[in-house]
Amino acid sequence: MADSGKHWSGVGEAGSLLGMRILLFAYRLFGRWGFRLILLPVISYFYLTRKQARQASAEYLTRLSATFPHCIKKGMTSRQHFWTFGEILLDKLLVWMGHIRRDDVVFETPVAFSELDQSNQGGVILVSHLGNTEVCSALAHQLPDIRVTMLVYTQHAEKFNTLMKQTNSNASINLMQVTDMSPATAMILSERVDAGEYVVIAADRTPVSGAKRTSAVEFLGATASMPQGAFILAGLLRCPVYLMFCLKQEQKYHIYLERFATQLSFNRRHRSEQIQSAVQNYAKRLEHYCQIAPLQWFNFFPFWKSEQPASNPINETLS
Template sequence: MSSPSSNPHASAWMRTPERSNMAMLRVMTWISLRLGRPAGRVVLHFIAAYFLLFAPASRRASKAYLRRALGRPVTWADLYRHFFSFAATIHDRIYLINQRFDLFDIEIQGQAALHDARAGDDGLFLIGAHMGSFEVIRALGRQIPGLHVSMVMHEDNAMKINAMLAAINPQASTDIIGLGRIDSMLRVRDKLNQGAMVGMLADRSIGDDALLPTPLLGGVAYLPTGSFRMAALLRRRVVFMVGLYLGGNRYQINFEPLADFSQTPAGQRGAEVEAAVQRYAALLDQYARQAPYNWFNFFDFWQAPAAVSDTQPK
């Protein structure tokens, strides 16, 4: 197995300038909630076209990813569909946060895997990616009694999400645990002990997270290990979750068993974490090929980080 490498530099996705504008978000929220979802979706076509034409770095990254996922040359129509799918999931977040689940056709697959992992009283980790919409998990509350999900993310992102929620719905509440605090691990442990699910998106590294070179979509991806190391340290089960956008008002939520660290001896954690990352990469590969326009990594995801590339032969 390949050994993890450290990543002392800020990740490309964290260095990418934040293009979202709170004023525009408020305008979109007003249009969407006052004029309805069809009117809001008309605006999405202009937004997708704007980014396609005037965000060359994101366009290049989209093309590099889609070439792998589609296994063929990428057209402008493919690029537009990728950008539009991203805009659509962000737009639908407005309705999901406002609990307008009646507007959507949401299919759930693999619910038995989630039920089996929740058999005990302890909580578990739900690990996903920046693929589709994590927000659709809110709809599960209608079908799974007592479901509670706490999201774990970088502190800066947690602040942005809270600001976004306030812009969409001042009464909306979400349980976000920011990483980087002294008590972050303790808060995660407490939530798990209360039987909650702890959600994390594990496809992007956060600064100094250790990375594991892993086969993905015919290449090598450098995936962070932090989410899995946390699950192993806290001895919890892990379930993979993805909410795929299928077009129109259709979503498909998929659950897959990923790892079980509940009985892992301390001496075997490293090997089990690497196995979990590789299983995670295999699931990303599967769903990226199944729904290629759903993975929203608009940066050079395949570039080796400096700490790794500096050690490669010239």
């Protein structure tokens, strides 16, 4: 979660490795209810002390309510948003512990998964901070032959990743740390895609290097900055591009996979416009899935331009 005035990559990790271990111990000893009992004061503390994260949550829910009023229900406040974040934190750990069974996962788009399974080409899978990205490891159970490299900014979540590795040293997903997409990194990823591997990268948060490679897109009724990096990378790799979202619904993990493009191609003359179009199309799909799980978009940082969200009664309950 956020500290005021900083880019997300410069914000120190909330909490400590010891705190995460205590939460995990509570779960192992008492189950989810024990975890929730200890989680309550932890989430309350962060809700009260992280003003910027609280404001970012309120703005997101207000914009979502104004744009898609049908998807906001009673009780969907910033407090509940924070609480959902804590619950998903446990789910992330359970994935890496190997506690997520095949029966816990619903593959909503079997045709798309079949296409992925039968392809020998490799590709790029765009994910987001909506839902639980770690559950993409379920792909390894559904599609035993698939190989996945997940690009992460591990410095920002060093403690969490340390705990995950200690919890399960045999995790099947290959994590690759990136702070900037260098030519050497692109070459490594190209070799992996050519070998039939899939590269997973989040496409909804401004890059660590700053806001230079971003596009201003319409998202939830206002202008927001979204990164171009994932789309530029996909264009360089010249491979199929998919979108994947894993949303928790009725105590199961529903994985949605859809083809975004057979191949992204940006020519020199119209490169800027083509990249802009790709990022905008992604923003529209992200909007669609935010409606399915409104409280599961965990981007607790200033996201929109400086204009204030439209007046909405939900503001009264989100402050």
